[in-house]
Amino acid sequence: MTDPWQDPALPAGVRAADLLARMTTEEKVAQLYSVWPGSNQTPGGDMAPLQHALSEDIDLTRLLPHGLGQLTRPFGTAPVDPAEGAARLAALQERIRSANRFRLPALAHEECLTGFTAWRATVFPTPLAWGASFDPGLVKEMAAAIGASMR
Structure with a gap:
């Protein structure tokens, strides 16, 4: 049980x-x-x-x-x-x-705010730069890439 x-x-x-x-x-x-x-x-x-x-x-x-x-x-x-x-x-x-x-x-x-903070991992822009892009779709795509790299 x-x-x-x-x-x-x-x-x-x-x-x-x-x-x-x-x-x-x-x-x-x-x-x-x-x-x-x-x-x-x-x-x-x-x-x-x-x-x-x-x-x-x-x-x-x-x-x-x-x-x-x-x-x-x-x-x-x-x-x-x-x-x-x-x-x-x-x-x-x-x-x-x-x-x-x-x-x-x-x-x-x-740490993962700008990507998986590990050796050879991709570094992405900071949240301030996300906002400056004015592109929520791009931010969503980047967040998905960060999530995938953490798995």
Whole structure:
């Protein structure tokens, strides 16, 4: 039997309420936590402002039993081949899911306002330039391209 939170036929609010009712306080708090894998291992300096100031060694074995809310910049911290990065992210997500009782993955946070902010990815104009184009169709096309590159 499937628990209500796992039933895609139910409304999202019903599913979320059921899952939250089943979670411990520790599991809920863990969903607020984020780690930045590799942030303290970039040769040649920071890739982002305050990167090393916000870094610490991560003990995933200690963190994962309660779950994990977010993975910060799994592609954007250091240059990585897209296929290699996707495989590494999938393996890390499986580790996260396997370690917590609800098998919840973490959200993967990447920057994408001007395109997927990763090595060899296309960089698109900023939102100010979108407005200056006066072409909503072009903006929609660009947003679709950004979305496709994130998948």
